[in-house]
Amino acid sequence: MLPAIIASSRIVFADDALDIVQGDRIQAEIDALRMEIDDLRDERDEASLDATRRTEIRRLITDVVADAEMRTNRIDRPWNVIASADGDFTLEADVIMQYDWVLNSTSSEPTRYGFSLDTLWLSLGGTMFGPKWSYGVCAAVGSDGTFIPEYAYVQHQFEDGLFVQAGILSEYFSIEQAINPNEQLGTSLSFVAGQFDAGQPEGILVGRQFDQWRFWSTLSNGWGQSYIDPLENQRTGVMTRVELKPFGDWNTLYMFNPYPGLVDRGLLFGFGGSFDWGDYAAGTGRSISGDATRATADVSWQQDGVGLMAAAYYQDVPVSQTDGGRRWAAVAQGAFFPVSTWDVYARGEWGAVENGSRSDFAMATIGTSWIPAGDSRLKVVFELVRSWGSTADWSVDGDIGILSTDGDQTVFRTQLQFAF
CATH class of the missing domain: 1.20.5 (Single alpha-helices involved in coiled-coils or other helix-helix interfaces)
Known part of the structure; x- marks a missing residue:
């Protein structure tokens, strides 16, 4: 067990x-x-x-x-320029503002005075698809807030320097109307220049620049025919400006204020012509008809701190048109910088209408500008204008403070300008 x-x-x-x-x-x-x-x-x-x-x-x-x-x-690149990574597209934004206070004393008229936003320009420009294609768009902002196109075009630059623009174009007739508003002398262009303002031509422009001469030729709906109805139009205009530059810089010769340190010694001769024919809005109260001829010649000379300009104008326009008739006009002006931030200037003008009912007119302007930055970015202007004879037969275009009247006028104008 x-x-x-x-x-x-x-x-x-x-x-x-x-x-x-x-x-x-x-x-x-x-x-x-x-x-x-x-x-x-x-x-x-x-x-x-x-x-x-x-x-x-x-x-x-x-x-x-x-x-x-x-x-x-x-x-x-400046602060107001942007571009694509490859540089084919660029965009530059600019603003010009001119704010005025004016006083007008005219015989047999009450004294008038007040503030006015004379100019507010907003512009965009640059290149697209590379440097051969460029564009420009600019609008003026009116006192009522409306945008009025000054130009809006597309441009192509060819290999040989020839370029073509299409759209609402800048006018190239007189040197006064061709320069930028921020480069004008004093508070505004001459009174005479307003009579020879082609407006905003709509059409095609061809131009070319060489070392010592350049030209612009425009085919459009006609002088002053801006924003029209093309279906009412049977009118055509051609306009050409040619410039000769024996010496100097193209860009600074378009500066009526000869800034010390920026302006080179230069001499410029300019010639402009315009011819319109055909009819617009025939049979209506807005009709324009008959051939119209206009011509101008100008000369500009400048060196560091000193600048002179003189221009002569002629027109032969049917008297049925507003501001028509056969007219002659001239303007001469000079500017001098006694110090780097102040300039003094003077301008004289004269105009006559051969077949008009009123007398000739003459105008004189003296003034001074404070330019603290040494260029057009900031400018403060004080000027006195005296007019003799009748301005009633002339177009008051952008000359703030000037009345269309038969009496002699005395005008005091101040202006604050910003350009950036």
């Missing part, structure tokens, strides 16, 4: 030992699996961290490249 019991006990103990061994093996396998799982979790976390880091690095690189492109894009 005892041997049987001992044998049975051995079997039980053997089974228990086997179970223990098997349990240890299973536990070891479980522990190994747990370690593998922990290792996989660590690898997953590291992969996720690597992905996050790669994303952050990618974003950082993108920001650095964008910042570099922006810096490269803006390098050597």
Whole structure:
């Protein structure tokens, strides 16, 4: 019996030992699996961290490249110019504002005075599709808040220097009407220039600039025919201006204020002509008909701190048209900078209508301008104007403070100009 019991006990103990061994093996396998799982979790976390880091690095690189492109894009450009990364598209924004206070004293008329926003120009210009294609858009903001287009054109420049514009064009007839408003002498252009204002020609312009001469030729709906109904039109106009420059710089010769340090010694001769024919709005109260001829010649000379300009005008326009008739006019002006921030200037004008009912007129202007920045960005003007004879037969165009009247006039004008 005892041997049987001992044998049975051995079997039980053997089974228990086997179970223990098997349990240890299973536990070891479980522990190994747990370690593998922990290792996989660590690898997953590291992969996720690597992905996050790669994303952050990618974003950082993108920001650095964008910042570099922006810096490269803006390098050597004024603050008011933006451009595409490749430079094919550029956009420049400019503003010109002229704010006046005027007083007019005319014989047999009450004295009149007040403030006026004389000029507010907003312009955009630049290139597109590369340097050969360019554009310009400019609108004048009226006192009632309306926008009046001054020009809106697209231009193509050919390899030989010839260029073509289409749209609402800048007028190239006289030097006074061709310059920018911020470069005019005093508060405004001459009174005479207003009579020879072609408005905003709509059509096509062809021009070319050489080292010592250049020209512009315009084919349009006619002189003063701005914003018309083309279905009422049977009128055409051609206008040409030619300039000769024996010496000097083209750009500074269009500055009537000869800024010290900016203006080079220069001489410019200019000639302009215009001829219109046909009819517009025939049979209505707005009709315009008959041939019209206009011509001008001018000369400008300047050097550092001193500038002179003289111009003569002629027109032969049917008397049935507003401000028509055969007219002669002339203007001469000079400016001098006694110090770098102040200029003094004087202007004389004369006009006559051969077949008009009123007498000739004459006008004199003296004034001074404070130009603290040494250029057209900021200018404060004080000037006195005296007119003799009748201005009733002449177009008052942009000459703030001048009345269309038969009496002699005395006008005091001040102006604050910003250009940026």
